[in-house]
Amino acid sequence: MASALIAAVPAPPTGLCVPPGVYRPQADTGLLAQALVHEGIGPGTDVMDIGTGSGALALLAASRGARVTAVDVSRRAVAAARLNGTRLGLPVRVLHGDFAAVSRGRRFDIVLANPPYVPSPRARLPERGPGRAWEGGEAGREVIDRICARASALLRPGGVLLMVHSVLCGSRTTVDHLRRTGLSAEITMRGVVPWGPVLRSRRAWLEEQGLVGVGEEREGLVIVRAERPGR
Template sequence: MLLLRPPGVYRPQGDTRMLARALRRAGLPYGARVLDLCTGTGALALAAARAGANATAVDVSRRAVLTARLNAAVHRVPLRVLLGDLAEPVAGETFDAVLANPPYVIRAGASGPAPHSRARAWDAGADGRALLDRVCAEAPRLLAPGGLLLLVHSELCGVHTTLAALRAAGLKAAVVDRGPEPFGPVMRARAAALERHGVIGAGQRHEELVVIRADRPCRP
């Protein structure tokens, strides 16, 4: 699907493709309620909607929300797109599946970007977990009984930390996909700083991406 993407909106790439593949493998039934957090261009929400899901997309960026709405209109796909911080716009609602491709690029040794910076499309603070920890904490409230979370991020942000957080919240969590990804422009620009802080090895210019699936039990 060709998507419009203005400057400042995250470009669908390897992590998006991995999450879309995991969504297909999940085999959600027709009409499943799907929430796409940090939607960007709306790529994942649109993929879910085209497969028959009742999809909702959320992003904190007005530019991203307008982009997702425009992409839905261009492709004539029914999609609810909401502006807000993570799950705030859908407070009180539950979903059969939650998709999350939040910003996870590490800003070693420094604080996060300014609230309205374009960098917030990828920048996730000193350890890359500024949004990841929030997704893990909010997932149980968003999932209907038997619902599932599909979350993608870099191994550099702590895969075991994510798994432990989701399991502590009562979800059954495991890595369901992984693969190498060459550094893009942002990571290449930060490589020297990441090496100095011991986040990556000397000369390392790739990272492994992981997709984590977390399921809410049908019964308490």
């Protein structure tokens, strides 16, 4: 699949119930939704959605007939995703907990991941609160690297991982990590969006770390697509 440069990311899905404390679908959700549609999912496709939040991507997959398992560490997010599935009449199995634990022994045709990826001055990930949806540790890669290490075990032969994250995290690092596990991996989509409030609030720290230039106000997003060989 050829890489596509997208100057502006379209709006994410709307009309979902997103209570306080649950990650609201944003530009990264919209970009990942585009990538998912390109995979041609349909009835019989087994999909896992890691970090489902409000369930936007899980419900998109379910609306096309896929069998979907969604997971989130936030109990509020799990409740919201279940509620949205009920409201829309779409069957989605939503589980609370760590993705590696709840998926043990299962393999999927497609794994979606919108992990927390914002670099943070705090090395430890938060254990509660809405920040769990975006805080990725000092390099922004705490959860990304766990997904990379586990991806091959989650995929059936021919299965595909679609993961979105910021270029601040090192997109080449993600591709290299996935390839070392035996997957074919590449960046297939890119987007550029204005900074949100979290990045703006830590501008000085990001500049000190050399992660952004002085006065920078736009963030690059990437979709990394990895496929397990065989069918």
